[in-house]
Amino acid sequence: MTRLLEVRNVSKRFNMGGLLSRKSVNAVVDAGFALNSETPEIFTIIGESGSGKTTLARMILGLERPSAGDILFDGQSTDTVRSRAERLAFMRKVQPVFQNPFETFNPLKKVDRYLYTSARMLLGAKTEAEQEKAIDGALQKVGLSLKEIKGRFAHELSGGQLQRVAIARALITEPSLLIADEPVSMVDASLRMSIVNLLRDLRDRLGVCVIYITHDLATAYYISDRLMIMQKGYIVEMGPARAILDNPEHPYSKLLKASVLPIDDAGHGNLEPADRSVANAAWSSAGSGAMQERADGRLVRG
Numbered sequence: 001m002t003r004l005l006e007v008r009n010v011s012k013r014f015n016m017g018g019l020l021s022r023k024s025v026n027a028v029v030d031a032g033f034a035l036n037s038e039t040p041e042i043f044t045i046i047g048e049s050g051s052g053k054t055t056l057a058r059m060i061l062g063l064e065r066p067s068a069g070d071i072l073f074d075g076q077s078t079d080t081v082r083s084r085a086e087r088l089a090f091m092r093k094v095q096p097v098f099q100n101p102f103e104t105f106n107p108l109k110k111v112d113r114y115l116y117t118s119a120r121m122l123l124g125a126k127t128e129a130e131q132e133k134a135i136d137g138a139l140q141k142v143g144l145s146l147k148e149i150k151g152r153f154a155h156e157l158s159g160g161q162l163q164r165v166a167i168a169r170a171l172i173t174e175p176s177l178l179i180a181d182e183p184v185s186m187v188d189a190s191l192r193m194s195i196v197n198l199l200r201d202l203r204d205r206l207g208v209c210v211i212y213i214t215h216d217l218a219t220a221y222y223i224s225d226r227l228m229i230m231q232k233g234y235i236v237e238m239g240p241a242r243a244i245l246d247n248p249e250h251p252y253s254k255l256l257k258a259s260v261l262p263i264d265d266a267g268h269g270n271l272e273p274a275d276r277s278v279a280n281a282a283w284s285s286a287g288s289g290a291m292q293e294r295a296d297g298r299l300v301r302g
């Protein structure tokens, strides 16, 4: 099996403050998982605010360096991606989709400019015709066309359309891995499922692997193949998504599930946690024991 991504014992510690008031935060502690090229999947990272999801994503994207451990993409350590050419080659294969499409796009800039820039800089498309072909192809994959969005500003598009444009921008280089950090949290509830379904479509039609980062168990249940639950920087449970969400084992996973609406609500637009206080109570029970393997393939922290 060929590894697309391998995260090996990765930790990130942020040091803050001056010499006299030095503080540090262990944002990610000894994280490990792998994605294979042959089986494109939606690998979901879930956890409460501050559990380390974004820091882990930023390390995979090469935006943050691990304090320990190694991240390999296509067998090559991302730490060795140094020159501009190497960085561009890496960015062609690994693309981010961020949370807030209204922040991704400058309100004073036409949204198509972002697409032209990606086609020119990342894909290396030289002529306008080449760029437009790549852009229109990417927009078609998300159910839009260049004709529809050309010359328009962010405020002239809905949140859902704008997030589709953001995903199209990420698709221009035909990446093998998309890292979508809370891609639906700023989108209207009524449009969320269409974005979530789009991610699933990209996996099925284009064979793109997706790392889907969310707080939301309902959409996670709906689209994930595998799931990783993080608490205070630690992975506490990881494995087949439905098995974990149907029958969580780690105390934090159980409490997280208990704090949200029934899983039957997935796909009905009502995705807000019912009671965050239950999950918040589990913050105090972060475990640092070893991961133990279960018969169904899941790993649970002891």
Ligand SMILES: Nc1ncnc2c1ncn2[C@@H]1O[C@H](COP(=O)(O)OP(=O)(O)OP(=O)(O)O)[C@@H](O)[C@H]1O
Binding pocket: 014, 015, 016, 025, 026, 027, 047, 048, 049, 050, 051, 052, 053, 054, 055, 056
């Ligand atoms: N640049 C930074 N400097 C200092 N601390 C940071 C930095 N980035 C993140 N942290 C801290 O690391 C921890 C993990 O943060 P992170 O943003 O990765 O969590 P998260 O699970 O993505 O949260 P959210 O769901 O709110 O985005 C938090 O305690 C956060 O305050």
